[in-house]
Amino acid sequence: xxxxxxxxxxxxxxxxxxxxxxxxxxxxxxxxxxxxxxxxxxxxxxxxxxxxxxxxxxxxxxxxxxxxxxxxxxxxxxxxxxxxxxxxxxxxxxxxxxxxxxxxxxxxxxxxxxxxxxxxxxxxxxxxxxxxxxxxxxxxxxxxxxxxxxxxxxxxxxxxxxxxxxxxxxxxxxxxxxxxxxxxxxxxxxxxxxxxxxxxxxxxxxxxxxxxxxxxxxxxxxxxxxxxxxxxxxxxxxxxxxxxxxxxxxxxxxxxxxxxxxxxxxxxxxxxxxxxxxxxxxxxxxxxxxxxxxxxxxxxxxxxxxxxxxxxxxxxxxxxxxxxxxxxxxxxxxxxxxxxxxxxxxxxxxx
Amino acid sequence: xxxxxxxxxxxxxxxxxxxxxxxxxxxxxxxxxxxxxxxxxxxxxxxxxxxxxxxxxxxxxxxxxxxxxxxxxxxxxxxxxxxxxxxxxxxxxxxxxxxxxxxxxxxxxxxxxxxxxxxxxxxxxxxxxxxxxxxxxxxxxxxxxxxxxxxxxxxxxxxxxx
Numbered sequence: 001x002x003x004x005x006x007x008x009x010x011x012x013x014x015x016x017x018x019x020x021x022x023x024x025x026x027x028x029x030x031x032x033x034x035x036x037x038x039x040x041x042x043x044x045x046x047x048x049x050x051x052x053x054x055x056x057x058x059x060x061x062x063x064x065x066x067x068x069x070x071x072x073x074x075x076x077x078x079x080x081x082x083x084x085x086x087x088x089x090x091x092x093x094x095x096x097x098x099x100x101x102x103x104x105x106x107x108x109x110x111x112x113x114x115x116x117x118x119x120x121x122x123x124x125x126x127x128x129x130x131x132x133x134x135x136x137x138x139x140x141x142x143x144x145x146x147x148x149x150x151x152x153x154x155x156x157x158x159x160x161x162x163x164x165x166x167x168x169x170x171x172x173x174x175x176x177x178x179x180x181x182x183x184x185x186x187x188x189x190x191x192x193x194x195x196x197x198x199x200x201x202x203x204x205x206x207x208x209x210x211x212x213x214x215x216x217x218x219x220x221x222x223x224x225x226x227x228x229x230x231x232x233x234x235x236x237x238x239x240x241x242x243x244x245x246x247x248x249x250x251x252x253x254x255x256x257x258x259x260x261x262x263x264x265x266x267x268x269x270x271x272x273x274x275x276x277x278x279x280x281x282x283x284x285x286x287x288x289x290x291x292x293x294x295x296x297x298x299x300x301x302x303x304x305x306x307x308x309x310x311x312x313x314x315x316x317x318x319x320x321x322x323x324x325x326x327x328x329x330x331x332x333x334x335x336x337x338x339x340x341x342x343x344x345x346x347x348x349x350x351x
Numbered sequence: 352x353x354x355x356x357x358x359x360x361x362x363x364x365x366x367x368x369x370x371x372x373x374x375x376x377x378x379x380x381x382x383x384x385x386x387x388x389x390x391x392x393x394x395x396x397x398x399x400x401x402x403x404x405x406x407x408x409x410x411x412x413x414x415x416x417x418x419x420x421x422x423x424x425x426x427x428x429x430x431x432x433x434x435x436x437x438x439x440x441x442x443x444x445x446x447x448x449x450x451x452x453x454x455x456x457x458x459x460x461x462x463x464x465x466x467x468x469x470x471x472x473x474x475x476x477x478x479x480x481x482x483x484x485x486x487x488x489x490x491x492x493x494x495x496x497x498x499x500x501x502x503x504x505x506x507x508x509x510x511x512x513x
Contacts, residue, residue: 030415
């Protein structure tokens with residue numbers, strides 16, 4: 001690991017001043033950055049530890065009804081917050097389906113948004129990777145790429161974003177609150193992570209010197225709490241990244257889908273909100289046929305980036321199945337195996 | 352650069368001067384304080400062998416810089432129970448033969464202590480297995496481990512109710 005200078009600012013102004021150095025990196029829990037530094041993938045000259053910034057460890061309701069979650073709230077604390085979990089159950093389920101208890105105790109909300117892809121070529125300093133080293137090429141193309149993207153990829157990069165948490169957030173229209181030298185701004189979470197295009201080394205909408213301050217969830221998002229699920233297919237039942245995952249939240253009135261919020265994980269460089277499928281599902285009966293039709297729309301532009309065509313079918317089926325699970329009702333208690341198909345509740349989930 | 356930090360480890364305060372910011376909590380515990388019960392397995396947060404309690408919560412000591420924990424209260428396997436006695440989780444591991452080679456055991460025990468303290472998982476075997484999934488056992492002693500954790504959780508609950 002390269003040596004670095006360590007700063008622990010006590011105020012936001014101090015933090016932003018410290019981050020004006022282009023070779024500085026901000027530190028949340030450290031579960032991703034420290035790993036990347038050990039691998040030689042990240043080598044900041046200066047680490048700015050945000051842990052002591054005031055007021056960012058809170059979950060609060062703003063006067064306009066928005067829920068604001070500070071960037072330093074731990075993943076485990078957010079999932080265990082009774083008010084938050086009741087209002088946004090699929091977000092809590094996604095959080096608990098990710099990583100391990102130890103990692104969730106360390107990982108922060110801001111850090112989860114900022115985490116890098118787990119693409120093996122990105123994590124190998126000796127491999128060609130346009131995301132890590134601009135212009136060096138992409139060894140994942142033509143490499144071991146069965147886990148890679150089927151939506152929104154480019155020949156420059158086929159990596160996927162690994163977050164579970166961000167998938168339901170994108171579906172629910174959450175926004176990231178960003179602070180920087182020129183003030184504060186809001187970015188929709190579904191656009192926070194950039195698609196690779198020709199510049200995959202730019203992973204997020206953050207400009208140099210900016211940090212994520214908080215996450216905001218619109219008041220209307222809690223209106224889906226009764227019918228919301230996050231399901232995740234992975235190569236073992238716990239402690240694994242998604243092969244594909246899906247978040248589905250429905251408002252059902254008299255057997256008809258009044259509104260839907262849908263997103264996919266593990267398929268693209270960003271959590272993939274399925275807006276066209278949401279629109280197509282609105283007004284349709286809450287049936288397996290409607291769910292299958294909407295899921296088919298969601299994957300209509302998908303294309304394999306390598307040996308991963310199976311993910312298109314898998315994602316389409318999982319999305320339909322997640323809608324059916326959501327229609328059957330949010331479980332009264334968090335499933336013992338969050339996000340797992342091994343722990344389905346109710347027959348309708350198999351529709 | 353040099354920074355001074357304070358860590359309370361197993362009840363004892365330590366004032367430590369760090370002349371290299373790269374030292375992880377794990378390396379500091381093992382190399383500087385001689386507490387080698389906390390194991391270095393993968394050093395990437397994937398195996399759980401380095402699990403310790405930080406301010407009462409289980410963490411992977413390998414994925415934290417020591418300097419990040421300035422002011423924290425840390426409990427390692429050496430300090431889980433008073434000298435000469437065993438913690439209920441340790442007793443249950445013995446009773447259920449919850450190990451083979453033993454390398455992952457300190458991390459398993461600290462993780463189980465953290466899980467029981469979290470309280471949410473009760474004694475449901477499925478929830479215990481899920482709650483312990485951050486601790487890998489390459490000998491495959493999972494059955495005994497899960498049974499030991501369940502028994503220690505039952506005892507903790509009985510004592511809390513008494």
